[in-house]
Amino acid sequence: MSIFERPVSRRQTLHGLMAGAVAAPALVRLTGPAQAATTLKISHQFPSSSGDEGDFRDRLVRRFAEEVTKRSNGELAFEIYPGSSLMKTNAQFSALRKGALDLSLYPISYAGGEAPECNIGLMPGLVSSYDQGLAWRTKPVGEEFSAYLEGKGVKILTWVWQAGGAASREKPLIAPEDAKGMKIRGGSREMDMVLQAAGAAVLSLPSNELYVAMQTGACDAGITSSTSLISFRLEELSRQLTTGRGKSYWFMLEPLLMSKAVFDKLPKAQQDLLTTVGLEMEAFGKAGAMADDAKVAEVFAKAGAKVHDLDEATVEKWRAIARDTAWKDYAAKSASCAKLIQLAQEVPA
Structure with a gap:
């Protein structure tokens, strides 16, 4: 597996993006053997990380990509674009729905303009602890919300909450x-x-x-x-x-999302792998969020x-x-x- 990275500068992340310009992509390519069949693009708005240092959301995405690449023997590969370097932040949800973007770690309430139900992901006072938020996945509210999102063309792979x-x-x-x-x-x-x-x-x-x-x-x-x-x-x-x-x-819900159109085109074994690894990332997300609270x-x-x-x-x-x-x-x-x-x-x- 080889990794190539061109980091996004702070000026690009904080200033250039406000002007609407697309920054030079901060590209992290995670690939397996040369016969890799499918390369998926992951975009998010957060700064790039390095190893065990930096924004845990970027580290979560990298860890997810590395694990899926390894377990799929290179049949699935990933390109990671931090700092909104692939597309503007607010455009990512629509791109997922259309199948124009494969995956994103995305603050779900940003999608409230086109999918009003998504605003429940940052409803003040509704969630009061990490355990309560993460319990949604297996409760009727999580099943209902997941079904709603899938009806909009978006699938949750990892539930991530942040205080x-x-x-x-x-x-x-x-x-x-x-x-x-x-x-x-x-x-x-x-x-x-x-x-x-x-x-x-x-x-x-x-x-x-x-x-x-x-x-x-x-x-x-x-x-x-x-x-x-x-x-x-x-x-x-x-x-x-x-x-x-x-x-x-x-408390904000910032899940790892995948385009359902892209997900549905994959073989079932690859779908199961993405779902399994996505679930495994939840503990990492909770630990990272709580560590940053301190x-x-x-x-x-x-x-x-x-x-x-x-x-x-x-x-x-x-x-x-x-x-x-x-x-x-x-x-x-x-x-x-x-x-x-x-x-x-x-x-x-």
Whole structure:
């Protein structure tokens, strides 16, 4: 197996992509023997990693690709494009649906514009622990959501959940009352509804564009996963951090997805292999996310930021607003949305 990599620079990742330009591909080719029959492309928005260092989401994708290549004896090979170097972040879901992209590790709520049910993947206050989120896969809510996605042409291979925190340029964002008058990136339509109810102005943009938004003053605070807070170097711009370690009202589903059209064309043995390895990656994803919940506090403290943690009473304040705004709005969208959020509430915390 040979590996070739051309890393994406920080400027490409954080600046060039905002202008809509396609960066020179950060290509990682993982191939087996010369007779490899099928090469699959994996795209995601996160920075490239190296070995055991760097963004765990890129490392998860690489580990998945390496394992599938090995077990398929090279019949399946992969090209990995980190940093949205193959296509723009928000375009990836549509590309999966059309079969124009093979796989992506993708924040599922980004797809909410064309598939509203996907917004349940970042519903504030709905998921309160990693175990609760990962339990969805085997519960009715996970079966229902997986069926919905497959009806849209997308298949979940690995369930990945991440807790999130808030990085602020000046004023801390801890309780809902802190949000008043701030310009905040929340990460989903539903989170934006909660922030607006708390008195904030909101910005809608992917996490890989958050650095520039905060750097220019367009954004006062960004809520995103612990891993993204680290990977996108937001400690360079922030004096305050509210972590997601221990407790959080912000859990995002960022699964490894595959185009169902591409999946269905493969022989059953290869389908089974992709499904098996995808399931095996869930433990790695959970461990990586939880490690970054602790690491982010260290990174920001070292940079001079003041670090805050959430208690249950504060989480409940956010959840109460979410129940009255985002949860109700989502349930009213369609019968399937109402069913999904009801099933999600039945999964024990």
